[in-house]
Amino acid sequence: MSNVPAIDIHNLTASYERKPVLWxxxxxxxxxxxxxxxxxxxxxxxxxxxxxxxxxxxxSGYVKIFGDKLNKVRHRVSYVPQRESVDWDFPADVxxxxxxxxxxxxxxxxxxxxxxxxIAIEALKRVNMLEFSKRHISQLSGGQQQRVFIAxxxxxxxxxxxxxxxxxxxxxxxxDAILSLLTDMKNNGKTVVIVHxxxxxxxxxxxxxxLLNTRLVACGPTEEVFTSExxxxxxxxxxxxLSRIGELIAKKDFPVREKGQKDN
Amino acid sequence: xxxxxxxxxVVIALSCSLAGAFLVLRHRAMLTDAxxxxxxxxxxxxxxxxxxRNTAAxxxxxxxxxxxxxxxxxxxxxxxxxxxxxxxxxxxTSLFAIxxxxxxxxxxxxxxxxxxxLHGEITYSALKRMALPGTNWHVPQTFVSGMAMLFIVSxxxxxxxxxxxxxxxxxxxxxxxxxxxxxxxYISGGIASMVTIVSFEAVGAILVIALMVIPAATxxxxxxxxxxxxxxxTILSVTGSVFGYWVAIWLNVSIAGSIxxxxxxQLMVVILVKVVARRLPLQRATK
Amino acid sequence: xASLWTYFNHPNFWWVLAGTTFLSAISALVGTFTYLQRKxxxxxxxxxxxLPGVAGGFLIAGEKNALVIMIGAIVWGxxxxxxxxxxxxxxxxxxxxxxxxxxxxxxxxxxxxLTVVQTSGLPDASGINSFLFGQAASMLxxxxxVYSVFAVVVAFVLAAVYPHLTIISFDRATAxxxxxxVRRVDAVLSILVVAAxxxxxxxxxxxxxxxxxxxxxxxxxxxxxxxxxxxxxxGGIAALAAGMGSxxxxxxxxxxxxxxxxxxxxxxxxxxxxxxxxxxxxxRYRQQKKNQDIILRENFIKRLYxxxxxxxxxxxxxxxxxxxxxxxxxxxxxxxDWIQLAGNSIHLSEKGMREGRRIxxxxxxxxxYLSKALRMRDDHVxxxxxxxxxxxxxxxxxxxxxxxDYPLTDPHQRDIPYEP
Ligand SMILES: Nc1ncnc2c1ncn2[C@@H]1O[C@H](COP(=O)(O)OP(=O)(O)OP(=O)(O)O)[C@@H](O)[C@H]1O
Ligand SMILES: [Mg+2]
Numbered sequence: 020m021s022n023v024p025a026i027d028i029h030n031l032t033a034s035y036e037r038k039p040v041l042w043x044x045x046x047x048x049x050x051x052x053x054x055x056x057x058x059x060x061x062x063x064x065x066x067x068x069x070x071x072x073x074x075x076x077x078x079s080g081y082v083k084i085f086g087d088k089l090n091k092v093r094h095r096v097s098y099v100p101q102r103e104s105v106d107w108d109f110p111a112d113v114x115x116x117x118x119x120x121x122x123x124x125x126x127x128x129x130x131x132x133x134x135x136x137x138i139a140i141e142a143l144k145r146v147n148m149l150e151f152s153k154r155h156i157s158q159l160s161g162g163q164q165q166r167v168f169i170a171x172x173x174x175x176x177x178x179x180x181x182x183x184x185x186x187x188x189x190x191x192x193x194x195d196a197i198l199s200l201l202t203d204m205k206n207n208g209k210t211v212v213i214v215h216x217x218x219x220x221x222x223x224x225x226x227x228x229x230l231l232n233t234r235l236v237a238c239g240p241t242e243e244v245f246t247s248e249x250x251x252x253x254x255x256x257x258x259x260x261l262s263r264i265g266e267l268i269a270k271k272d273f274p275v276r277e278k279g280q281k282d283n
Numbered sequence: 284x285x286x287x288x289x290x291x292x293v294v295i296a297l298s299c300s301l302a303g304a305f306l307v308l309r310h311r312a313m314l315t316d317a318x319x320x321x322x323x324x325x326x327x328x329x330x331x332x333x334x335x336r337n338t339a340a341x342x343x344x345x346x347x348x349x350x351x352x353x354x355x356x357x358x359x360x361x362x363x364x365x366x367x368x369x370x371x372x373x374x375x376t377s378l379f380a381i382x383x384x385x386x387x388x389x390x391x392x393x394x395x396x397x398x399x400x401l402h403g404e405i406t407y408s409a410l411k412r413m414a415l416p417g418t419n420w421h422v423p424q425t426f427v428s429g430m431a432m433l434f435i436v437s438x439x440x441x442x443x444x445x446x447x448x449x450x451x452x453x454x455x456x457x458x459x460x461x462x463x464x465x466x467x468x469y470i471s472g473g474i475a476s477m478v479t480i481v482s483f484e485a486v487g488a489i490l491v492i493a494l495m496v497i498p499a500a501t502x503x504x505x506x507x508x509x510x511x512x513x514x515x516x517t518i519l520s521v522t523g524s525v526f527g528y529w530v531a532i533w534l535n536v537s538i539a540g541s542i543x544x545x546x547x548x549q550l551m552v553v554i555l556v557k558v559v560a561r562r563l564p565l566q567r568a569t570k
Numbered sequence: 571x572a573s574l575w576t577y578f579n580h581p582n583f584w585w586v587l588a589g590t591t592f593l594s595a596i597s598a599l600v601g602t603f604t605y606l607q608r609k610x611x612x613x614x615x616x617x618x619x620x621l622p623g624v625a626g627g628f629l630i631a632g633e634k635n636a637l638v639i640m641i642g643a644i645v646w647g648x649x650x651x652x653x654x655x656x657x658x659x660x661x662x663x664x665x666x667x668x669x670x671x672x673x674x675x676x677x678x679x680x681x682x683x684l685t686v687v688q689t690s691g692l693p694d695a696s697g698i699n700s701f702l703f704g705q706a707a708s709m710l711x712x713x714x715x716v717y718s719v720f721a722v723v724v725a726f727v728l729a730a731v732y733p734h735l736t737i738i739s740f741d742r743a744t745a746x747x748x749x750x751x752v753r754r755v756d757a758v759l760s761i762l763v764v765a766a767x768x769x770x771x772x773x774x775x776x777x778x779x780x781x782x783x784x785x786x787x788x789x790x791x792x793x794x795x796x797x798x799x800x801x802x803x804x805g806g807i808a809a810l811a812a813g814m815g816s817x818x819x820x821x822x823x824x825x826x827x828x829x830x831x832x833x834x835x836x837x838x839x840x841x842x843x844x845x846x847x848x849x850x851x852x853x854r855y856r857q858q859k860k861n862q863d864i865i866l867r868e869n870f871i872k873r874l875y876x877x878x879x880x881x882x883x884x885x886x887x888x889x890x891x892x893x894x895x896x897x898x899x900x901x902x903x904x905x906x907d908w909i910q911l912a913g914n915s916i917h918l919s920e921k922g923m924r925e926g927r928r929i930x931x932x933x934x935x936x937x938x939y940l941s942k943a944l945r946m947r948d949d950h951v952x953x954x955x956x957x958x959x960x961x962x963x964x965x966x967x968x969x970x971x972x973x974x975d976y977p978l979t980d981p982h983q984r985d986i987p988y989e990p
Contacts, residue, residue, distance in 0.1 A: 030950055036364075043940060045950050072459045079953070090461070098459035105453045108662040109308065110503060110512040119449055124461040127445050155507045157662070175460075234944045258943060260969055267961050272857050277865060277956050312670035313611050362851065363843050365788045368666075369610040373788055376614075376781035377836035380829035383703060383778075387825055401702070401777075402681060489618070489681065493674035500667050531682070535689065540681025547675020554660050 023086040025050045025179050025210040026071060031080035033063075033070050038269040039078065039233075040066055042261055046229055046238035050085075053205045054212045055241075057221050058231035059254055064214040065101060067231065068183055072098045078275040084179065094123070097177035099168050101184055107157045113167050114152045117142055120174030135174075142173035145200060161188030169197065180204065180211045186220075198224060218250065233257055285532070287409035287423050292524045292542065294429035295482045296494050298436045300520035302478040303495025304513060305440075305471045307503065308451040313368070314472065315495040317375035319479050319488045321352035323382030323400060326483065331389060338428065342480060349476035352378060353469075403487030403539045425485050432481045439474055440513075447471060448509055486539050493543035494520060501550040504557060523549055582707070583820060589714035590706050590773040590816045591809040594782055594831070596721040598808030599728060600766035601783030602790065602801055603759055606739040610787075612654075612760070614780035615669035617767045619650030621680025621776060624701050628687055634697050636713040640720060640768055647764030650676055704775030704828030706819040717769045724765045731758050736797060773812065775828035782808060785835040792846035811835045861960075867902050868929050868960050870895045874909070874918050875926025879987075884923075888914040927987045928967075933959035934980035935970045941981040942974060948981040 024047035031044040041063045048054050056064050069075045071082050073089050085092050097120075120142070121135040143149040146166040156164065165185055172180055180201075186194050201211050205226075215221055221228065221241075228244045230236040236253040237244045268275065306314055322345040329344030352374055359370035386400065408425040415422060440447065450457045450467040458464050479491050486494070502515035527542030534541075604610055620643040627642025628634065650672055657668035687698050700708055728735075734755045737745045746752050767779050774782055790804035815831035844851050873891060878884055888894070895903075903909045908922030918926070936958045940951040962970065980986055 030946075030953065032954075043944055043946055043950070043954055045946050069455075072455075074455055074458050093459075093461045096459070098456060100453065100455040100459075104455055106310070108503075109452045110506050110509045111448075111452065112508055115508060116452075119452070119456070122445055122449055122460060122462070127462065128442055237945070260939065260943070260966065260973060263966060263969070264958065264961060267966075271861060271961070272854060273861050273957070273961055275957060276953060278862070280953060280956065307667055310664050310666060312667040313614075316611075316614065316670055316673065359788075359843075363792060363849050365791070366605070366608050366610065368608060369605055369784050369788045372610045372614055372780050372784040373836070373839060376778050376785070376832050377839075380778055380781070380832035380836070383826065383829040384833065387829075398699070489674055489677045492670060493678060496667065496670040496674065500663055500671055503663070504661055534682070534686075536682040536685040537678075540678040540685070543674050543678025544676075544682060545678075547671065547678065550657075550671060550675075554657065558660055 023050070024048055024083075025085060026212070027083040027086070028067075028071070029080050029082070031067075031070055031082065032078045032275050033066055033075060034078055034265075034268075034275075035066075036269065037272060039261075039265045039275070041070070042234040042265075044080070044231075044235050046235055048210065048212060048229070049227065050210050051205065051208050052210060052226040053201060053224065054210070054227040054229070055221050055225035056212065056214045056229045056231060057216065057218065057225075057253075058236075060216065062232040062253075064216070064231055065183055068098075068181055068212075068214060071181060072096075095178040097172040097175040097180045099172045099180070099182040099185060102161065102164055102168065102187065107159075107164060109156065112153055112155055113143070113148060113159070114139060116156060116167050117152075117170045117174055120171040138176070139170070139174050142170040145173060146170045147196065162190055162193040165189055166193065166197065169200070178209055180209060182212070183214045184216070185213060186215065186217070218254075221245075233261060285409075287426065288405055288538070289525065289528050291408045291423060291425045291429060291485060292405055292528055292538070293521055294426060294433055295485055296498075296520040296524040296542070297517055298429070298433040298478045299482055299491060299494035300498040300516045301436050301440060301513065302474045304499040304502070304516050305447050305451055306475055307496055307499040309468075309471065311472075312496045312500070313371060315475060315479070315492045317352055317356065317371045318349055318472075318476050319483065319491040320375040320379035320382075322348050322476070322480055322483060323379055323488070324348050324385060326480075327382055327385040327389070331385070331392065341484075345480035345483070346476065348378060349480065353472060353476075399487070401487050401489060401539075402537050403483070403485050403490060405485050405538050408485050428481055429485075432478060436474060436478060439470070443467070443470060486542075490539040490543050493546050494524075497543075497546040497550055498523060501546075501553050504550075504553055519546070519549055580820065582709070582711070585711050585714055586706050586709055586773075586820070587813055587816050589709065589718060590812040590827075593717055593721050593769050593773055594812035595805040595809040596724055597766040597770050597779075597782045598786035598804045599801055600724065600759075600762045602787040602797075602804045603735050603739060604763060604783060605787035605791065606797075607742075607759075610784045611666065611669060611780070612651075613763055613767060613783035615654060615673040616647050616650050616764055617776045617779035618673040618680075619653075619676040620644075620646045620764070620767065620771075621677050622646050622683055623649075624771060624776065625680050625683035625687055625698065628692075628698055629683065629690070632692055634694050636716040636772070639701075639771075640716055643768040643771060644764055646676070647768060648761065651760045651764060700775070700826075701771050702775050702777050703826035704771075704773050704778070704819075704831070706773045706816040706827040707823055709772050713772060717772065720765060721769050724762055724769070727758070727762060731755065735759065739797070773816070773827055774831050775826060778828040778832045781832040781835055782812075785832070785839060786811075789835070789838050789842050792842045792849050795848060807835070807838055811838065863898070863902075865957075865960050866896065867899045868925075869893070870899050871903060871908055871922055871926045872929045872933070872959070874916070875923060875930055878918060878923065878926070879930075884918040886916045886918070888916060891916075924989070927989070929959050931987050932962040932967060934984060934986045935967065935974065935977075936962060937982070938974055938977055938980050938986070939970055951981060 026048040028044050028046050031041060032039050033041040044067065056067060058064055070077050084096060117139040118131055118135060121138060143152055146169050148163065148166050148170060169185060185197060205211055222245050225241055228241050229238040230244055230249060230253040232253045237249045303315060306312060325344035325348030326341050329340040333340035355374040356370045359365040359373060360367055409423045411424045412421040413424050413427060446462060446467050449462060450464045454464045475495065482491050498516045498519040501519050502512045506512035506515050523546040524542050527545035528538055530545060531538040531541035601613060604612055623642035623646025624639055627639035631638035653672045654665060654668045657663055658665040684698065687695050737750065738752055738755050742752065770779050770782055786804035786808040789807055790800040794800045794803055811831050811834040814834050815827050818830045819825060819827040847853060877886060900911060904911050907919055908925055909919060910917040933955045936955040937951040940946045940954060941948055977986055
């Protein structure tokens with residue numbers, strides 16, 4: 020396995036309506052690990068994921084994936100959005116959704132092949148959802164919906180997986196099943212990044228953790244990050260200096276970088 | 284001749300309802316309301332400049348205003364931070380107002396009037412005929428343009444099926460695999476604008492909305508998968524227009540109004556059946 | 571001017587003018603609340619949905635009777651709201667889809683009834699069109715009385731539920747969790763919208779009625795951030811537009827009133843968009859220009875300060891300075907006594923030195939803050955500090971000093987300069 024970090028985030032600042040919610044995030048995620056992005060509600064975990072996946076344009080900084088621009092390595096990356104981000108009443112059954120994992124923007128106009136189908140069935144088997152493949156997606160429980168999303172992600176056959184809160188609304192048994200699946204993937208050399216907000220389980224699940232609270236509090240192997248001092252800092256509230264300067268930026272419509280200045 | 288009126292209504296219903304399906308799936312149904320009002324000034328201006336019912340000129344005019352509408356909505360929302368629905372409301376009422384003022388100002392120079400804007404002229408759609416190239420058959424112009432539009436809409440949906448589907452269901456995921464959500468938004472909006480423009484003259488502003496939204500919404504309630512939903516949408520649009528036409532002739536009332544209302548009745552029946560079915564314990568056991 | 575006088579002397583003119591301005595203002599007040607709750611298009615759905623009530627009222631009364639038509643409109647308006655509510659409750663369709671459905675189906679029914687009216691041979695049957703696009707000039711004092719009575723009732727109800735509306739407009743979630751009956755307030759607001767729509771049908775017409783509910787509120791929002799200010803503003807602007815529309819309606823009787831009112835409101839929107847103090851483009855442009863000016867001149871004085879730091883010299887030649895300053899920057903610096911300029915030679919004054927020191931201090935404090943509080947790598951902190959140095963004022967500087975405990979050096983081991 021190469022030493023290039025799976026994800027390299029450089030000086031990333033991101034805002035909604037001009038107000039920064041992520042400040043100068045700067046960290047690397049190694050390959051072949053199960054990595055957690057952990058922080059309190061509203062700390063910017065989803066926003067960070069969105070910036071990594073190019074769903075938002077950052078105010079400053081950039082993200083490299085396997086040492087490259089996202090566009091060059093998109094086929095190696097799989098993204099699982101938060102479950103609430105879709106309309107589950109959409110007219111589609113479980114198989115339809117998993118097959119979306121086989122869509123390729125370059126071959127958007129071609130048809131589903133038998134190979135695609137086999138891959139989708141295999142993915143459904145791995146999340147234990149094969150028997151539901153003909154069921155309408157609105158008739159699934161929250162945990163089952165989550166597993167359909169993971170099956171779609173598996174069908175993408177990527178090297179890097181980014182999942183936003185895959186354990187929300189999932190019962191303990193399913194959580195264990197999903198976790199062992201993710202561990203399997205890691206053991207096969209895949210990199211799995213997971214947004215997670217439960218501190219209790221984070222310690223046992225992840226090899227590597229990024230602690231977030233509008234700024235990066237810590238980023239490193241779990242044992243190094245899980246100190247009471249760092250946890251207290253992450254969960255101990257916002258920094259007043261950051262909030263106040265963020266308000267100034269929004270109020271004065273001030274840029275975050277000078278004109279023409281690039282983060283190299 | 285009456286048969287032609289019905290055939291024209293059905294052809295228009297098919298393309299409108301198919302085009303509307305993806306807007307309904309995207310929860311953008313009210314955008315049809317906006318587009319169908321906003322194209323009016325384009326039609327009138329094209330009319331005034333070209334001095335006749337020149338179809339090409341009207342298409343260009345309407346397209347221009349369709350785009351002005353979408354642009355203004357986006358502009359108000361992004362730069363002045365007016366809420367999404369209010370931007371839609373301000374834009375289309377204003378553009379429609381311009382259209383109505385032009386219509387009443389130049390009422391002598393164009394054969395559009397305030398009523399035609401609302402009702403359309405489906406009754407007269409069979410009058411203007413043209414010969415099919417190479418044959419001796421004379422068919423209504425509206426039928427020819429309607430068929431052409433139906434062909435284009437079906438083709439676009441067949442080609443763009445996956446793109447439309449994935450960007451409607453899960454935009455974030457689509458972006459993550461490199462499918463441009465913005466592009467497909469504009470494609471689905473563009474298809475809707477096109478059918479609006481072509482159908483506007485024949486069926487008027489309101490029936491266009493009804494055709495684009497109601498069959499698709501009804502079909503959504505009874506279909507498990509997207510292909511089934513599209514099929515049901517077309518079936519419901521045909522039954523709605525046939526019943527509507529029939530009722531209109533029977534009661535001697537506005538055809539456009541009657542079709543719109545009958546489409547609404549179909550939806551109500553479907554909801555009632557579903558509500559009753561849900562109450563039946565038998566049904567629950569099988570699900 | 572003589573021609574205008576004849577209108578002023580027209581027996582109906584003052585009636586109509588007073589009536590339409592009052593009615594429109596009341597409608598706009600109700601619209602302000604729907605705007606704040608992001609339910610603006612509800613007004614459009616209702617306005618289209620009441621057509622069967624209007625046409626039915628006409629058929630029942632057998633003439634253009636404002637009271638009967640008004641009651642018909644309100645009954646159908648309530649039916650429209652309940653249908654939308656029913657569809658979104660019984661199915662998974664969102665309320666925007668339900669609106670489009672109900673709006674078009676009911677308007678279709680209305681169109682059917684309109685054709686019945688037109689073929690009915692009733693006297694005044696063609697007058698029904700004035701409800702579609704408005705015909706202020708054709709309103710009789712009796713009609714106005716009816717509409718105004720309803721408008722007064724709307725105003726009273728609005729005043730009575732004002733505190734409740736305020737709560738659900740600004741903090742719906744909290745209100746809901748506090749056991750506040752949100753649904754009842756919603757229902758009252760819906761009925762107010764129905765009434766507000768119905769009172770405008772003859773002056774502005776139902777097709778464009780939505781504009782009166784939406785546009786004044788959106789304009790008011792651009793000028794005010796407080797609710798009471800918004801209400802006054804939107805009521806005023808609606809009254810103004812309606813007044814102007816009525817005048818046009820009198821001067822050109824063939825023209826419908828509604829489109830003119832809407833067009834005038836649209837013009838107000840565009841104007842506000844450019845010049846409004848809250849969100850105007852002009853203000854935004856000026857602010858950005860100002861930001862750029864600040865960045866340029868502060869960078870200039872910072873650079874002089876750095877050169878002084880290195881060399882101990884306070885005199886420079888203009889060509890020695892990297893990034894030659896613009897004339898504008900130089901003028902500002904001279905006018906503020908930061909420098910003295912003689913030909914091409916610059917002398918850094920005491921005041922300029924203080925300014926340069928302040929900016930350098932802000933820069934280094936910020937770098938240190940990023941390094942300490944955000945644990946950033948020392949070679950990554952510079953780009954952010956290049957901008958934040960221009961934003962950090964006295965207050966924030968104090969806060970930073972406190973947070974960092976009056977540090978002496980930045981992450982690059984350079985001194986943090988304090989005032990001697
Ligand atoms: N679309 C938006 N517009 C404005 N502000 C937003 C938007 N989305 C998120 N925010 C704000 O940005 C901050 C970070 O949000 P984000 O969703 O990234 O947090 P999170 O860590 O994922 O929280 P959670 O654990 O609740 O999912 C929050 O304060 C939130 O209020
Ligand atoms: Mg989140």
